[in-house]
Amino acid sequence: MTEHLILKNGVVFDPMNGVEGEVMDICVSEGKIVEKAPSNAKVIDLKGNTVMAGGVDPHSHILGSKLNVARVVSPDVNRHHPYPATKKTRSGVAGIIPSSFATGFLYSAMGYTTVVEPALPATKALGAWEEIEDIPGLDIAMLPLFCNSMISFKYVQDGDISGLAAYIAWTLKKVGGLGVKVVNPGGTYAWAYGKNVCGLDDEVPEWDVTPRTIMTGLAEAVQELGLPHQMHFHPTNLGRPGNVHTTMQQLDAIGGIKPSGKKKEVVHLTHMAFDCLGVVEEGMSNWKDVASGGLTFADYYNKHKHFTVDLGQITFGQSMTMTGDGPFQHSLYLLTGGKAKWSNIPVDVELPGGAGIVPFTFEPKSPANAVQWVGSLEFALNIKDLWRMFLSTDHPNGGPFLKYPLLISWLMSKKQREHWLGKVHKFASERSTLAEIEREYSLNDIAITTRAAPAKILGLEKTKGHLGLGADADIAVYGFNPEKTDLANNPDLILKHFLQTEFTFKGGLQVSKKGIVGKQLHSRVISVHPELNQDLSQRIDRELEEMMSKWFSHSFSNYPVPKRYREHLEMPTVIDSTAVKA
Amino acid sequence: MTEANNIFNAVPCTFCGCLCDDIIIEVDGNRIVKNTNGCAISKERFIGHAENRCLEPTVSGKTVSLEKAIERAVEIITSSKRLLIYGLSSTENDAQREAYRLAELTGSVVDNTTSVCHGPTILGAQESGEATSSLAEVRHRSDLVIYWGANPAAAHPRHIPHYIRQPGEYIKDPKNDRKIWLIDIRETTTARMVDRFIRIEPRTDLEVIQTLRALIRGHKLDVSQVGGISIADLEEIAIAMKSAKYGTLFFGLGLTQSWGRHRNIDAAIRLIQDLNAHTKWGLLPMRGHYNVSGANKTSTWVTGYPYAVDFARGYPRFSPGEYTAVDMLARGEADALLNIAADPVAHFPRSAVSHLTKIPVINIDPKINMTSQVAEVNIPAAIAGIECDGAATRMDGLPLYLRKVIEPPEGVIPDRDILRMIIKSLEKVMK
Amino acid sequence: MNSGSVYVLVTSGRTLSQGRAMEKGKMTSDYEDAVAVCELDATSMESLGIENGETVVVKSGIGEIAVKAKLNKNLHPGLAFIPCGPYFNYLLDSYTQHTGMPGFKSLAVTIDAAPEMKISTIEELAKKIKEGK
Secondary structure (H helix, E strand, O other): OOOOEEEEEEEEEEHHHOEEEEEEEEEEEOOEEEOOOOOOOEEEEOOOOEEEEOEEEOOOOOOOHHHHHHHHHOOHHHHOOEEOOOOOOOOEEOOOOOOHHHHHHHHHHHOEEEEEEEEEOHHHHHHHHHHHOOOOOOEEEEEEEOOOOHHHHHHHHOOOHHHHHHHHHHHHHHHOOOOOEEEOOOHHHHHHHOOOOOOOOOOEOOEOOOHHHHHHHHHHHHHHHOOOOOEEEEOOOOOOOOHHHHHHHHHHHHHOOOOOOOOOOOEEEOOHHHHOEEEOOOOOOOHHHEEEOHHHHHHHHHHOOOEEEEOOOOOOEEEEEEEOOHHHHHHHHHHOOOOOOEEEEEEOOOEEEEEEEEEEEEOOOOHHHHHHHHHHHHHHOOOOOHHHEEOOOOOOOOOOHHHHHHHHHHHHOHHHHHHHHHHOOOHHHHOOOHHHOOOOOOHHHHHHHHHHHHHHHHOOOOOOOOOOOOOEOOEEEEOOOOOOOOOOOOHHHHHHHHHOOOEEEEOOEEEEEOOEEOOOOOOEEEEEEEEOOHHHHHHHHHHHHHHHHHHOOOOHHHOOOOHHHOOOOEEEEEEEOOOOOO | OOEEOOEEEEEOOOOEOOOOOOEEEEEEOOEEEEEEOOOHHHHHHHHOOOOOEOOOOEEOOEEOOHHHHHHHHHHHHHHOOOEEEEEOOOOOHHHHHHHHHHHHHHOOEEEEHHHHOOHHHHHHHHHHEEEEOOHHHHHHHOOEEEEEOOOHHHHOOOHHHHHHOOOOOOOOOOOOOOEEEEEEOOOOHHHHOOOEEEEOOOOOHHHHHHHHHHHHOOOOOOOOEEOOEEHHHHHHHHHHHHHOOEEEEEEOHHHHOOOOOHHHHHHHHHHHHHHOOOOEEEEEEOOOEOOHHHHHHHHHHHHOOOOOEEOOOOOOEEOOOOOOHHHHHHOOOOOEEEEEOOOHHHHOOHHHHHHHOOOOEEEEEOEOOHHHHHOOEEEEEOOEOOOEOEEEEOOOOOEEEEOOOOOOOOOOEOHHHHHHHHHHHHHHHHO | OOOOOEEEEEEEEOOHHHHHHHHHOOOOHHHHHHHOEEEEOHHHHHHHOOOOOOEEEEEOOOOEEEEEEEEOOOOOOOEEEEEOOHHHHOOOOOOOOOOOOOOOOOEEEEEEEOOOOOOOOHHHHHHHHHOOO
């Protein structure tokens, strides 16, 4: 079913094409933005509405075993948030870790159309594809984890970047991934020994590799392959006061990698709110002395162009922390005095130590939480180039994706920030400069940091994040007139409009109206299939069969996700990686 | 998939939660003639797949067409006010997903066999979290493996020989570098396969676990024995657990079904969490039915909850003890039962079974079982993992693709297709 | 009360033959042979005055059922074992302590020798259940 549409008279924000608040018509045909729609096109008058490309979220945990473990362990967080079925849509629960159908619907209602699951244990990819069947209305991509695998370690140890690149290429093809995720390189592996790593050159048990050689090796392999999305990086020392310095050291180390294509960025630092904590002057690395690292990191960001960032903003209230950083999750459990419900999931040799899950409530009156909250805002309001940054809560870690409107309100409205500074612990004001910051994001800035920049960062800018010709007709229409609405002084309007669009279109089809989802569309999966030269391809087949047969507990031939689960969903982009030497 | 001369390699066995996927199946015509690598039960499952089959749909004991059987099933469903959909653990994920759709459409309760196996494990995890382990990690690293209230020799025959008593990357000699212990109230066949058997008194699991926790935390206890084990022995066990490099606790229904239920599991989880302050430990439930883990997973992503889900209000609600099958039947609340790939008449206590003999039952199963005897409608199904493909989840969460190695008997279709037919007819009726 | 009675906790669980027979099919004599059994320790066998393979009747608070006695030398006195299945469940009440889980382990029962009793076949048992007996 294809629809032709003319969306007339909307006020359009399309920063990728230099459109900032212009009244214009948008024509849609066969799921794409076109110059002119056929004469039988349906016309919708959007006079007095704000129009943007569909939102792009490159970092949101929407599927996989860690999410299911969280749902199983904490039914309480969903209990009071039913999502009833309608004639056209399935039911579910819509708390901080919504069920699959509800996840898709809630994103549609918010105007988001592309979402990336940033932590896929490749051995469990089959289950992820099955889940996607039940997450409607989105284009979805997945980032397999490579950072703590013995196979990665073997290639890194041998200095064999070609082998490492080939292993990545093989995996992306066999399980349908978009890029490379790295979580606490070496540290999650060390967790299999009950240990962690912190320094760049710390030893990893049993292997002649270090966090430095793993992260630089993987970043280099990503460049060799020419993957559209740079290495997606969760550094070591997550959630440790003062870690802004070790994060900068790690970014420095990766900064030595030469970009292979046009894109200058070689690494994406994710959820900086958890990675860039400062300490007060002469303070120690503990929660008593924690201070905002936002200014320090903004300064570093403004001076160094080799990386991109997302916020991982904490939003207060109940959240569900889940990372592939096993030791971090255990330390969080210890932080609660062993009272929290701590879960840990090891995932075979692919990722010894694996994911951890701890339900967590961020309290406004907690000094540590208040400081963490303020740090990422201070960063976002002090950076010059918004094209290297996107908004996230690291759903559901810093809070659910449903809190994006709240995050937008903090960035767009000084009034809202003042209101919240009054609610949270005084350290937020005393240990940051937020109170003095005048800057308020414009709607254009929001359009950059919620669709245009994230699309570029993912390397999907051809079809995503904008409304130019040839783009996918993923469109969010917000029910306010930007010329007449003073959002900065009415933050409640921000919360209202960004939670529920007037219309959301996915691939030219209207999926929701005034927040009510009326259409259940199958999602699609965006993946990258790097083609290797024949020699390298043969070598990796042979070497992986040998290693996987030795290290996995299941058969080598049962690793790939069968076609039957993929072919009706997957939109693979084949890239030429034949230049990677055998 | 590798297929040559009717030989299928790397086939996952669909008997228990081990999902051993190194099975070689040889097919001759429409018969499976050989199962290499499988355990005795696996062999029975594959080679005996054609025995005791339900081959034709029946209504009230009379053979009918599939369409007629579906028609009667739909009548039962539409005239029911409180339908219970149950089973689902011995079938593949897609069939489970269709069952949730049916439950949502009809406002029914859907429960899987978890409620009578590891339901308490889930309840325990809801109290305390769950620090799990994985079979590969155990093989490569675990130097102390404890089975508690589990009898893998009978229920998971290859668990020890295939996954545990094997050399791993860092356990070169599994006989000496890895110790396997068993704690149980009974000296089972498994006791003969392990390095040490520790017998405890029935109904004392919780006390023994809490005692170990106290000892591991360094407390002194002024009793001489707990659960029939002397404090000196318990102290020695606690020390051994603390000094393991990587310990693993596999626990079975001896913990979940016994005195204490979920409290046993809650305590076991806390024991493992406590041990992680000293060294590395994980635990794993010995999941019985090959895809009961999958049933929890699919139910969780579709409804938000792992089992015991009610759709009466048009959205999922979770309440074990209320929407669990045994309780629904024993209270006399369910007024019809749709049973898929399970045998409640054989496996439920008497008053629950007695109620289900009084209500209309639709039974979907490949074989004639005890539930077939009381069901008004019997619909034969293809055996997942033998006669149709699908996906299932191993006890440690690993998903695996199941194979179709042979055609089902003529006219017999997979569970998922039967459920789709029911849904389609229902949608017509409900319009 | 019969002077030869023994009072034990009976637990149910899996056995290899139960598993094999279940896979083959429940309506087979293999299955009946595998599950209509009560494993007893030597002391209990002796006080009941029975030999391996003789019939015993197991009585719980809600009913009684005849099964075949089987000597298990490794069982500790005070504990008996019946493989999970319809014979054990015939004796079991449905109380789940509001957890969904009945008490499949450690059910208090009385066991007597019952040479005169016939063990119901699976079909007979199914019929008995159906008739609400």
